[in-house]
Amino acid sequence: MKLHRIGIFAFIFFLSGCASPYLFGPTKYASSEYLEFEDDTTGGLQGAAVGALYDRKTESVIVGWEHFSDTDRTHNHIYRGAVLFNVNLLKEPPTKTITKATLQYTIQTGANIPSVGFTQSCAKKLLVASGSWQGIPEVEGSAIPDTIPGTFIGPLPDGLLGTKVNIDVTSLVKDWVSGKQVNHGFVFASETETKGLISNNDQCWTLLGNFTLKVDYTKP
Numbered sequence: 001m002k003l004h005r006i007g008i009f010a011f012i013f014f015l016s017g018c019a020s021p022y023l024f025g026p027t028k029y030a031s032s033e034y035l036e037f038e039d040d041t042t043g044g045l046q047g048a049a050v051g052a053l054y055d056r057k058t059e060s061v062i063v064g065w066e067h068f069s070d071t072d073r074t075h076n077h078i079y080r081g082a083v084l085f086n087v088n089l090l091k092e093p094p095t096k097t098i099t100k101a102t103l104q105y106t107i108q109t110g111a112n113i114p115s116v117g118f119t120q121s122c123a124k125k126l127l128v129a130s131g132s133w134q135g136i137p138e139v140e141g142s143a144i145p146d147t148i149p150g151t152f153i154g155p156l157p158d159g160l161l162g163t164k165v166n167i168d169v170t171s172l173v174k175d176w177v178s179g180k181q182v183n184h185g186f187v188f189a190s191e192t193e194t195k196g197l198i199s200n201n202d203q204c205w206t207l208l209g210n211f212t213l214k215v216d217y218t219k220p
Contacts (some may be wrong), residue, residue, distance in 0.1 A: 022089065025085075029060075030081070034193070049066055050136065060108060063205065066203040067203065082148045084183070108210075120159070130150050
């Protein structure tokens with residue numbers, strides 16, 4: 001009987017440390033666009049990816065690139081996307097021990113030209129932003145930055161349109177909460193970002209959205 005009572009007490013104590021996970025939505029999101037062109041008609045034209053972003057009217061970002069070329073024009077667009085989550089709630093008392101942090105998003109739409117069969121995500125690299133940033137849709141025209149800078153932290157998985165992606169970012173979120181690193185958010189990039197005037201009509205771009213940062217933790 002004595003052992004049975006100890007077992008019950010230990011179980012209750014374990015439950016007292018559990019807590020429902022925090023689900024953070026983005027406090028900021030934006031896309032950068034590098035544009036290089038020669039155009040004998042109307043100047044640099046908006047890419048199809050930017051049009052899709054504005055048509056969607058959601059908290060989405062563009063990742064990838066697209067080329068456009070005909071007898072009068074050659075355009076090269078390169079896109080990066082970024083999201084920021086405010087995790088300061090995790091710093092408030094009581095002390096919380098982060099056990100897992102998961103970055104979640106959905107591959108919404110995009111284009112692969114030449115076609116590779118089913119449309120695959122062109123977001124291949126996850127970076128940690130190296131400073132504050134802005135971009136589409138917050139700014140427009142000449143104020144759009146060429147790129148959102150960041151440091152590579154790992155590859156992103158392949159996925160078809162509609163795929164829900166989960167990325168383990170536990171160590172990074174711990175560093176943000178402890179103050180070891182300043183939280184500037186995440187940056188998404190494609191596998192290649194080739195600059196220059198490229199005379200083809202190839203494309204590989206993706207819209208990512210439905211961003212969530214899920215943080216599991218325990219407390220005293």
